[in-house]
Amino acid sequence: MAHFNADPLVAQNRVTIFTCRFQRAYTQSNTMNKSTESHNQAWWEKPNRVLLVNLREGDEPKINAQALVDDMKNYDASAFCISGGGIVAFYQTQIPDHRLSNGLMGRDLLAEIIPLAHASGLKVLARIDPSCAPMALAEKNPEWFSRDEKGQFREVSEHYVTCPNAQYYHRRIVDIAIEMIQRYNADGIWNNQGKFAAWDTDTCFCKTCKDLFKFDTGLDLPLKEDWQSKPWRVYNQWRYEKIAVWVKTMHTAIHQAKADAVFIAATQLCESLETIQPGGWDIDYWVEHQDVLTFECQRRNTAPWWPGIQAKYLSSIAKGKPKWMTVSYFYPWWRLYAAPEEENRPWIAQQFANGVSSWLHINGASSEIFDRRGYAPMQEVFQRLGRWQDYFDQATSCSQVAIVYSRFSQDNYGQDKPYARYVDAVRGYYMALQEAHIPFDVLSDKFLHHETLKKYQVVVLPNTACLTQSALDALIDFTNQGGTLVATFESGMYDEMGEKRSRGGLADIFKVKKTKILTQLKSSYGHIQEPKHPIFLGIENTDLIPNDGSMVDIELTTPTPSPLTLIPPVTAHSGATISIPEYSGNFTPTTKPLFISQQYGLGQGLWFSNQMDMLFYHYGFPDLGKMLANAVAMGLGERRDLEVIASNFVDVTSMIQGQRRLVHLINLPVGKSLNTGWRHPGGNLIAQTNIVVRIKLAANQTLKEVRLASSESLLQVRHHQAWHEVVIPQLDDHEIVIFEFVKT
Numbered sequence: 003m004a005h006f007n008a009d010p011l012v013a014q015n016r017v018t019i020f021t022c023r024f025q026r027a028y029t030q031s032n033t034m035n036k037s038t039e040s041h042n043q044a045w046w047e048k049p050n051r052v053l054l055v056n057l058r059e060g061d062e063p064k065i066n067a068q069a070l071v072d073d074m075k076n077y078d079a080s081a082f083c084i085s086g087g088g089i090v091a092f093y094q095t096q097i098p099d100h101r102l103s104n105g106l107m108g109r110d111l112l113a114e115i116i117p118l119a120h121a122s123g124l125k126v127l128a129r130i131d132p133s134c135a136p137m138a139l140a141e142k143n144p145e146w147f148s149r150d151e152k153g154q155f156r157e158v159s160e161h162y163v164t165c166p167n168a169q170y171y172h173r174r175i176v177d178i179a180i181e182m183i184q185r186y187n188a189d190g191i192w193n194n195q196g197k198f199a200a201w202d203t204d205t206c207f208c209k210t211c212k213d214l215f216k217f218d219t220g221l222d223l224p225l226k227e228d229w230q231s232k233p234w235r236v237y238n239q240w241r242y243e244k245i246a247v248w249v250k251t252m253h254t255a256i257h258q259a260k261a262d263a264v265f266i267a268a269t270q271l272c273e274s275l276e277t278i279q280p281g282g283w284d285i286d287y288w289v290e291h292q293d294v295l296t297f298e299c300q301r302r303n304t305a306p307w308w309p310g311i312q313a314k315y316l317s318s319i320a321k322g323k324p325k326w327m328t329v330s331y332f333y334p335w336w337r338l339y340a341a342p343e344e345e346n347r348p349w350i351a352q353q354f355a356n357g358v359s360s361w362l363h364i365n366g367a368s369s370e371i372f373d374r375r376g377y378a379p380m381q382e383v384f385q386r387l388g389r390w391q392d393y394f395d396q397a398t399s400c401s402q403v404a405i406v407y408s409r410f411s412q413d414n415y416g417q418d419k420p421y422a423r424y425v426d427a428v429r430g431y432y433m434a435l436q437e438a439h440i441p442f443d444v445l446s447d448k449f450l451h452h453e454t455l456k457k458y459q460v461v462v463l464p465n466t467a468c469l470t471q472s473a474l475d476a477l478i479d480f481t482n483q484g485g486t487l488v489a490t491f492e493s494g495m496y497d498e499m500g501e502k503r504s505r506g507g508l509a510d511i512f513k514v515k516k517t518k519i520l521t522q523l524k525s526s527y528g529h530i531q532e533p534k535h536p537i538f539l540g541i542e543n544t545d546l547i548p549n550d551g552s553m554v555d556i557e558l559t560t561p562t563p564s565p566l567t568l569i570p571p572v573t574a575h576s577g578a579t580i581s582i583p584e585y586s587g588n589f590t591p592t593t594k595p596l597f598i599s600q601q602y603g604l605g606q607g608l609w610f611s612n613q614m615d616m617l618f619y620h621y622g623f624p625d626l627g628k629m630l631a632n633a634v635a636m637g638l639g640e641r642r643d644l645e646v647i648a649s650n651f652v653d654v655t656s657m658i659q660g661q662r663r664l665v666h667l668i669n670l671p672v673g674k675s676l677n678t679g680w681r682h683p684g685g686n687l688i689a690q691t692n693i694v695v696r697i698k699l700a701a702n703q704t705l706k707e708v709r710l711a712s713s714e715s716l717l718q719v720r721h722h723q724a725w726h727e728v729v730i731p732q733l734d735d736h737e738i739v740i741f742e743f744v745k746t
């Protein structure tokens with residue numbers, strides 16, 4: 003088990019021991035040769051390390067401005083965020099009825115902190131929270147507040163929840179933001195909680211919402227969540243669009259007030275849907291109105307690769323914009339208690355390795371009782387990111403594979419079970435490619451077009467049931483032009499609003515005559531018909547793989563034998579917990595395909611008609627993951643340009659940066675198997691040794707040298723056939739393998 007010392011020199015030396023046999027003199031100046039020029043970049047476009055300092059009312063007396071600024075230096079931070087205004091003001095506001103925080107006692111924190119920070123070269127963002135306001139304001143401005151179905155205000159901690167369609171959001175919060183930017187020279191605004199249904203309240207039934215919804219859609223505001231009813235799905239969509247209107251309002255006003263101030267509203271992807279969805283948070287609609295696209299990544303009752311999927315998604319939608327993501331070292335429900343260092347390190351590494359700057363959230367540090375163990379290791383990690391920032395600047399993914407994430411499918415197909423019906427399929431495919439060390443991007447279903455797709459060899463649709471016609475057209479065109487499209491289960495069978503298409507959207511690619519859905523396939527099997535088929539690579543000496551869930555029963559226009567067919571459930575009797583197929587008498591092979599491959603134009607379509615990805619996520623049967631990865635490898639074929647031989651918990655990303663190829667290796671923590679239904683704490687980072695990384699060069703590339711970022715030591719390169727191969731002696735938590743090409 004690796005033990006991490008907070009002293010960076012000690013950590014560095016340990017790696018050096020293993021790499022010295024390849025090492026030669028390597029001057030610091032080599033690393034200082036910036037591969038990209040950044041003179042014209044705004045501060046937020048450069049690599050950043052940001053700290054989020056959250057204050058509670060009453061924390062103010064503990065704040066010493068100089069000590070705070072000095073502490074930021076311990077993290078090699080470039081910027082930090084401090085509580086500003088909204089619910090209460092942590093500065094001497096001039097806006098009427100903007101209540102001063104009780105602990106302020108005449109002080110003005112923004113006036114004290116911002117000039118000192120600027121003098122130290124640090125940027126400062128002021129935090130706003132528009133989600134609720136003092137109850138007294140409801141007397142003068144009742145229309146500012148959210149209402150329940152009976153018209154009552156919604157009380158939270160002696161405040162009322164505000165409505166994001168009301169003038170409180172669109173005028174007053176704008177005024178507060180501008181005051182902090184103009185009077186205090188804040189470098190930007192960080193928004194917390196700008197959303198519908200804040201603080202777990204329900205649908206807003208205020209007059210503004212009712213009138214606006216009627217005006218926008220012609221419909222009455224639905225009284226309760228009912229995914230079977232179209233008005234509810236329309237309302238769900240409307241919430242996303244209305245929050246986007248507010249984001250645009252804020253962004254425009256802030257830039258008018260100060261051209262180089264940034265506005266950052268953060269949301270999340272695919273986890274915490276109970277917050278994101280009723281809140282109306284979809285970052286896709288904010289892209290044009292955000293200076294830095296930002297996700298929050300604080301909760302930990304998630305898959306360990308949540309930072310990775312969010313970072314990949316941000317990178318694909320950002321269109322050249324910078325990307326940031328929060329990271330906490332605590333568990334949200336015990337926010338004063340530190341998560342294990344071994345879990346936090348790969349959490350941050352996944353962000354950096356996918357081109358995203360980290361914000362460390364040290365919320366709670368001003369509390370009397372606090373777990374301080376997170377500080378030293380996080381300072382070390384942030385200082386390392388500072389040393390490595392040249393390998394971050396302008397580095398972009400060169401993955402050959404993309405997985406599609408579809409918020410339309412999450413909502414309108416997932417309905418009241420978004421995880422079980424949709425998200426788990428994405429998680430399963432993500433895990434399969436991560437374990438197979440095949441780097442990939444994550445694309446939004448809303449930005450699928452020819453230009454987006456043409457850089458990929460393979461595009462994966464993990465049960466991407468709901469797709470717009472234009473997305474389908476782009477995917478069909480991608481396949482026709484030579485790409486490989488991999489789909490599972492009901493991909494393409496619904497429109498974006500969840501209406502079933504009369505004919506599957508991908509039926510032409512897969513040459514489908516008709517389909518029907520088979521359900522309740524527990525204790526069924528897949529029957530391997532062609533053991534030599536590439537889909538079964540690494541799965542030898544078995545006739546079967548396990549199956550469950552549902553499948554699409556496909557009738558093809560031209561019947562073709564499938565390499566994997568269904569053996570229906572083999573249940574001895576109703577309610578049996580274990581069945582003995584040989585004796586139960588209904589072990590009946592069929593010709594129903596669980597996997598088909600079809601040529602289409604210059605490309606091919608591969609379809610798992612069952613829920614292969616979801617089953618892999620639920621059961622973890624290795625064969626299911628291998629088949630999912632093999633389908634992608636079939637699409638890559640000889641064009642595959644990266645292979646890594648390592649344990650399956652080593653995560654790999656592939657980036658290009660000027661004349662460099664950067665292969666990030668991240669050691670994911672190994673969890674404990676707890677039967678809590680909640681999470682597996684990642685308490686163990688097991689150092690990995692002798693990891694093989696091999697790349698193929700593009701036609702215009704000549705390899706100059708290969709080295710490791712942690713020690714800047716050179717690696718010996720072996721060449722065989724088209725591959726250039728190195729061995730990484732040891733991976734602790736995060737390493738970058740730098741393939742440096744000759745400048746042409």
Ligand SMILES: [Zn+2]
Binds near residue numbers: 166
């Ligand atoms: Zn409202």
